[in-house]
Amino acid sequence: MVEEKIVNGKNYFKCSICGFFYKEEQLAQKCEDFCKAYNGCSLEITKHAVKVD
Numbered sequence: 363m364v365e366e367k368i369v370n371g372k373n374y375f376k377c378s379i380c381g382f383f384y385k386e387e388q389l390a391q392k393c394e395d396f397c398k399a400y401n402g403c404s405l406e407i408t409k410h411a412v413k414v415d
């Protein structure tokens with residue numbers, strides 16, 4: 363399940379498998395589906411990841 367996190371009033375979505383954050387829930391969901399299916403991340407997806415403290 364993608365987790366939602368609010369930092370400084372902005373919403374971020376986290377892939378619960380690899381832990382990367384995304385600004386769009388759709389991307390986090392994509393990442394999670396990929397991580398689950400292949401036991402690893404897709405560079406095409408993780409390049410959209412954002413850093414959240």
Ligand SMILES: [Zn+2]
Nearest residue numbers: 377380393397
């Ligand atoms: Zn992931």
